[in-house]
Amino acid sequence: MRFVAFSSRNQKEIIRDPLTLLFGIGLPIVIMWLFTIMQGNMPMELYRIENLAPGVIVFSFSFLTLFSGMLLGKDKSSSLLMRIFVSPLKSSEYMIGYTIPLFIIAFIQIIVCFITAFVLDLQFDWNVLVAIIVLLFNALLYISFGLLLGTFFTDKQVGGLFAIFVNSSAWLSGTWFSLDMIGGLFEKIAYALPFVHAVDSTRFALKGEYSEILVPSLWVLVYTLIIFIIAIIGFKKKMKS
């Protein structure tokens, strides 16, 4: 159970940085509130809370990518990781140790965002619980992206790359506009990537359309597995280099 000690250390490192709370939890609340006000003045129903909440929660997971990438990148550039590499921890335990605290932060993000959504008129029913499970599964995708970035880049590089990641994942997720409004190659690229599938699976769960969840979730699963495997292999190589 050595990874428990490592994950506890990682959790403390992340939580003790106040920017974590500000961006990871505060920003999604503000966004949800602002877009709900906008919805009140719009003729279309694009930002109805049932549609908006899943997208904003998935968007908030982008910050998990930032937190995991920055932490791993920072550890890599300090001698602390050398100390840990010398210890009996295995490479898979590192990855679990980095993933667990972020998974807990994801859970907090989901709960806080849903509470905000209820205040903004989202109806509570059992579908919310199913959506929470789907969201936790989707959070792993964003954590894996962070571990991938942190494995191959420094914390400073991760900061720069995150700007590209957060923009492209947001644009290609179908949260802020319907992808068929642009269509063509843009839509094809979006559906070849996992972000829109993460949002779609959550929206289906929240609507209670359970039979529709499987396909987008498979997209997310395959991407998550591939990215985790690349990150672990890359990390193993870094340990030996």
Add this chain to the structure above:
Amino acid sequence: MAVLLKNLSKSYKEKVVVDQLTLEIKQGEFFALLGSNGAGKTTTIKMLSCLLTPTSGEAVLLGDNVVTSPHIVKQKINVSPQETAIAPNLTVKENLEFVARIYGANKEQARQLAKNMMEQFRLLDKAKTKAKTLSGGWQRRLSIAMALISNPKVLFLDEPTLGLDVRARRELWNILEQLKGKVTVILTTHYLDEAESLADRIGIMHQGKLQALGTANELKSEMEMDSLEDIFLSLTEEGVK
């Protein structure tokens, strides 16, 4: 024998970094490895601590081969890396407990071990201080305490007093002095007075090769020189092979 090296070599393509290193270090011995930058000291330590795989040769620590039994070796060793290796947002106590736990101690054992280390290193009144707010000297002291908390049989100290002021260096020397006979210590340093004051035996490396080996007095009489500095300069001059 604590450490047994037979023709240990490490090369990167054409470049030989450690060249046919053969050496024996007794249990409880305080051994200093000297050399200019790029002499191969850190690479040697990295091979002995299972961070790098040797290109050829053999390294055995307390009866276990570093290549074939790294998990057994890792339980018996610890390292204080060149730069201070601490978790910045964790307190002194949390840093110590964290390392104890990744070496297999349970919560209660980790708490007790951390308390013992804080007493030994006079860190008790700083127990709740975040590591990043400590001065350089105290951070280095914490870093060494973290290396000792796992009760290693072999301890690698990579330039432990680099960048410290005279007082902080002397205080650390006093701490390191107390380890003599209890733990096998392999120290790399650029400070020749440090090696002379602390080490039972000294090895001088140049261009990956061990150029001299013995106590400070043995080296002086062999080389017919009065100071370790003169010996070091003559053995590490450009052109010496």
